[in-house]
Amino acid sequence: IVHFHGYDAYRDDILGSYGKHYREMFAVAKAIVAVSVDMTRQLNSLGAPSEKLHTYIYGVDAAVFQRKELPDGPVIFGFVGRFVEKKSPLLLIQAFARVHAQVPDARLRCVGDGELLAACQKLAADLGISAAVDFLGALPSVDVANFLGECHVVLLPSQRSASGDSEGTPLVLLEAAMTGRAVVATHHGGISDVVFDGKTGLLVPQGNLEGFAEAMLTLATRPDLRMEFGKNAAAHAELEFSASIYHHKLWHLIQDLV
Numbered sequence: 001i002v003h004f005h006g007y008d009a010y011r012d013d014i015l016g017s018y019g020k021h022y023r024e025m026f027a028v029a030k031a032i033v034a035v036s037v038d039m040t041r042q043l044n045s046l047g048a049p050s051e052k053l054h055t056y057i058y059g060v061d062a063a064v065f066q067r068k069e070l071p072d073g074p075v076i077f078g079f080v081g082r083f084v085e086k087k088s089p090l091l092l093i094q095a096f097a098r099v100h101a102q103v104p105d106a107r108l109r110c111v112g113d114g115e116l117l118a119a120c121q122k123l124a125a126d127l128g129i130s131a132a133v134d135f136l137g138a139l140p141s142v143d144v145a146n147f148l149g150e151c152h153v154v155l156l157p158s159q160r161s162a163s164g165d166s167e168g169t170p171l172v173l174l175e176a177a178m179t180g181r182a183v184v185a186t187h188h189g190g191i192s193d194v195v196f197d198g199k200t201g202l203l204v205p206q207g208n209l210e211g212f213a214e215a216m217l218t219l220a221t222r223p224d225l226r227m228e229f230g231k232n233a234a235a236h237a238e239l240e241f242s243a244s245i246y247h248h249k250l251w252h253l254i255q256d257l258v
Contacts, residue, residue, distance in 0.1 A: 036190025
């Protein structure tokens, strides 16, 4: 059984180096697991037979990521991810600057590390919003769970990078849903499999700065919508995104093949 997760199915250099061997592996493998509908299509286009493909979205630990009441006070946007091109952190800072200009008490809090962190810190300073943006570095899962509970809206402006790297299904979006948080994200990779536009969050085209900022502003000024989306997200996540459900699916696949 071969389980794909993200860059191994998309990135140009990986496919250039190993793609010719993927067909051999597809022939030998009894099953091939992908984490999103988009990845399933991608693997099929690379030669994986449809009858061997299985789409299993990740699960998260429901004991760690639990539904939490929205905090009081001004709106806090949260980002969790690596500061790399695929996550579009520079667009994130630019979009928040536009929102901050209209909602001065809004804050952006970012968890993660990566090659674009310094550039993001500089951009925040250049845009005059450093006092409203917190860069917290990488955190362990338990602390991420607490962090999400302190946010009102979770952001992820992912896009296909110049190298072809793309998201599988970003785990933070499942964690956000389990916590009961509305999301602003992009139509990219497996995101639309787990964020339902107009029901659990708002989705915009990838790379669309104006659209992303507008979606953020909508949720910044609509606490009722934040609450509605968060409730919908948690209700769906509890039924679909727990680790136990994910493990159950994988275990039954293994049993069936054995």
